[in-house]
Amino acid sequence: MDIVKKNVLLAPYTTWKIGGPALYFAEPIIKELPELIRWATTKNIPIYFLGRGSNVLINDTGLTGLVILTRNSLNELRRESDLIVAGSGVFLPHLSQFAAKQGFSGFEFLIGIPGTVGGAVAMNAGLTVYRPREMTAIVKDFDVLNLDGSIKTLTMEDVKATYRHTDILDRNCLILQARFLLQEPGNPDEIKVNTFAHLAERKRKQPLDKPTAGSTFKSPPGSKGAGWYIEQAGLKGFQIGGARVSPVHANWIENIDRASSNDVWKLITHIQNVVLKEMGINLETEIKYLR
Ligand SMILES: Cc1cc2nc3c(=O)[nH]c(=O)nc-3n(C[C@H](O)[C@H](O)[C@H](O)COP(=O)(O)OP(=O)(O)OC[C@H]3O[C@@H](n4cnc5c(N)ncnc54)[C@H](O)[C@@H]3O)c2cc1C
Structure with a gap:
């Protein structure tokens, strides 16, 4: 398929600036979509949809499928x-x-x-x-x-x-x-x-000058937001590799020094474990981990 590119790095297409290459990558206009989808499904190629990548963590090893990016071609x-x-x-x-x-x-x-x-x-x-x-x-x-x-x-x-x-x-x-x-x-x-x-x-209230994906976790039931629990657990500013719990808003994770997807995921898991152990609260991720 003419419109399909190979091995396109995804980090620039995410707000966290993290993510390896897509094996296949396309930015179709509407009329190109049916053929593109048919091409991928008949070859059993998994399909991922990406808008502005502002709510996803993409693995550093990339995605062995077809990424369909909408932001530039489906914007009427x-x-x-x-x-x-x-x-x-x-x-x-x-x-x-x-x-x-x-x-x-x-x-x-x-x-x-x-x-x-x-x-x-x-x-x-x-x-x-x-x-x-x-x-x-x-x-x-x-x-x-x-x-x-x-x-x-x-x-x-x-x-x-x-x-x-x-x-x-x-x-x-x-x-x-x-x-x-x-x-x-x-x-x-x-x-x-x-x-x-x-x-x-x-x-x-938000660290808008850093690469982030907005709120990392959903608000748990009750009146307190996820950031409140993370802050109470003493994790504001806590860092793993290049990923840091924002000192501005504890529910946001900043990529401050070429963080890998693994740095971010380890930090997410650490936060979940500490908040569960110390406060009995289960934090569910709002961001989607594509891998
Ligand atoms: C600075 C900052 C502030 C933010 N503030 C907020 C906020 O106030 N409220 C809030 O809700 N979110 C917020 N977010 C998170 C994010 O911007 C939203 O969730 C946004 O709607 C995600 O859109 P996207 O195009 O970036 O989706 P992506 O991150 O590209 O994708 C998110 C999910 O949607 C799927 N998807 C994307 N496009 C399509 C499509 N066309 N068809 C089917 N599936 C699709 C993807 O496969 C993925 O599972 C913030 C993020 C940042 C970085």
Whole structure:
């Protein structure tokens, strides 16, 4: 297949800047997808989907399959009456700004989430602390391409969206595009103020100057976030190899010195063990480990 490249290093395609080569790698436009999927499935090549790599840890040994990257080729963004239609590769801050330009509120929370529409729908991305909101609040429905070549339109209920999870993550299908409801007409100045407030809140609380994947763990049940438990366990600033628990926000792991996937995974496991032993709390990862 012409559009398939071999041995493409994945680290530059992730926000952690970690990850070995993909054996096969492609950035297809919509019409190239059916043939690409057929090529991989008939050869029994495993398929991985990658948006902006802002919620994944990729193994240093790489992925012996086909990585389909959406961020550059599936990024059409348009308005259709009371909807926004966005390709799966659309950058969430662009979607936020586009909705604001149309005079609609409700998308401000996306301004600081550096992922794509496809990744955010698959993860049911959102905020839990500052003005809580999730993708479920704005997604009308979305189209997925299954590995048998069929296309289906689904809703967030169809894929049992819960806190940072949908069944898409277990189904191995590609989100092609999503439709968003424009349901909250807003005052442009207020939207701008809200958008800046989101960015300011992040700047105050998050290590935005370091390569990270955002929150490493999901919030456990109860009122305290994962970062609170990690900090109470004395792990803020704790380091393994080039990976460090952020001194700014303990639920974020920073790549401060050419961290390997193994450094990060060892640190994640260490945090889970210490927090379980000392506080009886099970921390579940929010990030996905692709290996
Ligand atoms: C600085 C920073 C801040 C963050 N803040 C937040 C936050 O406030 N809230 C939040 O929820 N998350 C946050 N995140 C995490 C992340 O940005 C979101 O989860 C985002 O939605 C992931 O999108 P992505 O395109 O990067 O997905 P990726 O990391 O590329 O992929 C994530 C998962 O989705 C799957 N996937 C990606 N695209 C598709 C597709 N088209 N079809 C099917 N499956 C797909 C992948 O296979 C993988 O399993 C943050 C991350 C960073 C680095």
